[in-house]
Amino acid sequence: MRSLHLAGPEDAEKLLKLQSDFHTEIGIDSDADHRLQAIAPLLDGSPHGAIWLIGPRRAPVGYIAVTFTWSLEFGGLEGVIDELFIRPKVRKRGMGGEALSGIVKSLAEAGVRALSLEVDMTDDATQRLYRRNHFLPREGYQTMTRLL
Amino acid sequence: MRSLHLAGPEDAEKLLKLQSDFHTEIGIDSDADHRLQAIAPLLDGSPHGAIWLIGPRRAPVGYIAVTFTWSLEFGGLEGVIDELFIRPKVRKRGMGGEALSGIVKSLAEAGVRALSLEVDMTDDATQRLYRRNHFLPREGYQTMTRLL
Numbered sequence: 001m002r003s004l005h006l007a008g009p010e011d012a013e014k015l016l017k018l019q020s021d022f023h024t025e026i027g028i029d030s031d032a033d034h035r036l037q038a039i040a041p042l043l044d045g046s047p048h049g050a051i052w053l054i055g056p057r058r059a060p061v062g063y064i065a066v067t068f069t070w071s072l073e074f075g076g077l078e079g080v081i082d083e084l085f086i087r088p089k090v091r092k093r094g095m096g097g098e099a100l101s102g103i104v105k106s107l108a109e110a111g112v113r114a115l116s117l118e119v120d121m122t123d124d125a126t127q128r129l130y131r132r133n134h135f136l137p138r139e140g141y142q143t144m145t146r147l148l
Numbered sequence: 149m150r151s152l153h154l155a156g157p158e159d160a161e162k163l164l165k166l167q168s169d170f171h172t173e174i175g176i177d178s179d180a181d182h183r184l185q186a187i188a189p190l191l192d193g194s195p196h197g198a199i200w201l202i203g204p205r206r207a208p209v210g211y212i213a214v215t216f217t218w219s220l221e222f223g224g225l226e227g228v229i230d231e232l233f234i235r236p237k238v239r240k241r242g243m244g245g246e247a248l249s250g251i252v253k254s255l256a257e258a259g260v261r262a263l264s265l266e267v268d269m270t271d272d273a274t275q276r277l278y279r280r281n282h283f284l285p286r287e288g289y290q291t292m293t294r295l296l
Binding site for chain 2: 028034035037038039041042046047048049065067068069070071072073074075076077080082083104107108112113114115116117118119120121122127130131133134135136137138139140141142143144145146147148
């Protein structure tokens with residue numbers, strides 16, 4: 001897919017701007033230092049995740065951040081879509097779905113076994129996007145978390 | 149914690165036996181080859197996860213498998229408890245909770261930011277175990293997955 005670019009350290013500034021817009025839109029109060037610390041390892045080639053810019057590399061209109069975990073069930077790597085953002089002005093043009101298709105193809109070729117995400121159960125638009133792209137809800141399970 | 153041992157390649161046989169008992173108990177139909185392939189990288193030091201034996205190393209009574217992913221929200225590694233098993237004969241002695249406490253302490257010291265798991269919403273006993281150990285449910289979200 002031509003409009004999907006693996007982000008490297010040189011893309012940090014553009015990415016942080018998009019991420020700031022995303023976090024403002026969904027009401028997350030994050031500061032730039034924390035965000036840079038969180039994305040830097042992924043831009044530097046960490047095995048724990050990767051971020052792709054969506055659209056022209058010099059003027060991206062969004063990004064998709066995928067982290068990797070291991071699945072005993074699937075016997076291999078599982079990707080998790082941690083963040084997916086498209087700038088409001090260019091929405092409803094299918095760019096989110098196109099980016100998802102590109103990521104699915106790329107990860108499948110790399111041997112990743114499954115791709116997951118956590119969706120807000122009241123967010124119908126996002127659920128529809130993922131259902132259209134063949135993601136199925138895992139009914140009857142709930143995530144429990146302890147901060148360390 | 150004395151009764152928690154990081155499993156290495158030499159522990160594969162004992163671990164596969166315990167895992168076979170676990171999968172039989174919860175009704176997962178997994179074969180030994182698939183299971184060995186799934187645990188081998190974690191025993192070999194993969195950055196994507198680790199498995200600890202519970203009890204005496206030569207005669208373990210259970211195990212806990214933790215995989216690692218990256219969290220943009222937490223700005224660091226997040227552990228996920230993929231499997232936790234205690235042999236039926238030694239249950240109700242607090243060994244699960246003791247293992248959890250040991251893992252939490254060890255991961256926190258290693259800089260891991262959070263520990264999560266997916267729990268069956270009808271499994272009250274397991275939910276109580278994790279609530280007692282300060283895990284909080286993430287209400288209103290659902291996992292969606294696409295196999296690749």
